[in-house]
Each structure stands twice: as C-alpha cells, then as structure tokens.
Amino acid sequence: MDKQNHPTAFGVFKPIDHVLMAFRTEADLHAAETALNHHGFSAEDLTFYGPKDMLRQTDEDMRNASVLANIGQELNLVKAHRALAEVGHSFLVVHAPDNDLVMRVSEVAQQTHATSAQHYGRFIIEELISSPQGEQQVFESPERGLDDAPSTGRRS
DSSP states (O other): OOGGGOOEETTEEOOTTEEEEEESSHHHHHHHHHHHHHTTOOGGGEEEEOHHHHHHHHHHHHHHOOGGGGTSSHHHHHHHHHHHHHTTOEEEEEEOOSHHHHHHHHHHHHHTTOSEEEEEOSSOEEEOSOOOTTOOOOOOOGGGOSOSOOOOSOOO
16 A cells, blocks of 8 residues: 555545554554564555654545545544544554455454554444443444544553
C-alpha cells in the first residue's frame, strides 16, 4: 500500500482487504512485524505509520471527507486513529485479502498487545480485538461523533 496515495472511500482512508492495527509502543509494533513475518507476511504486505504520519493523514482525511463518510463508521475511525496518534500510538496496516489471513493478523494483534485492529472489508469494518473485560461497548452513530475515546495506554 502506498502511504502517499492511500485507498479512500468518500474522501477518507479505507484500505479494503487490509487490517489496521494500533500499538502503544514501537516495541509492540515490531513484535507484531516479527510475528507476521513468521506467519508468511512479507515486507510488501506491511505499511507503517508513526504517530506524526497518522496525524497528517487523519487531518487530510477530515479535510477531504464527503458527507457520505458520516453514514458509516469511516469518519469515526479516522477520529479514533487521530486520538491514538495524539498520544503516541504507531500503526501497522497489513494486507490480508482472505479470511485465513485476517484470522492470522487478528491472533498477532492480540498476542502483541495491539490497542485496536480493524479489518476493512468492502461493506463492513470489523473490530478484531474484543473489548477488555468490564468495558461496555457503546452505541455509536454519525450524529454523536466519536463516542468512546480510545484508551490511552495503561495495561492491567
């Protein structure tokens, strides 16, 4: 995936057939990279975004977002990614064009302490990491904006 010419839908980042993972630390991100390499993913399958890279991209996406970006969760995810980047999270985008690969990435995300991991399908964006025990999911709608501010990074 080309960071300078990234895939979009309605003006915002939407890398179909990819999983976007966020990590609190670069050590966790590099552990995920190593694990993904062991699972058969190549360097061409991985795209890295540091916090500053993601801030630039999310700012651009928010400027370019069409009204239709508010219908789904794309714009809310842009806002969530921005909030994570503001507190120093790094991101890894993994090309995973089939369910078997998505499951491998999901396992790696959980094993390497990813803060979040979303699989971008053509019609749906699926969160691959369960909410920590005791956290309740909240109703989200475009009218409410970013409802649940992401965790900033304390591990239990």
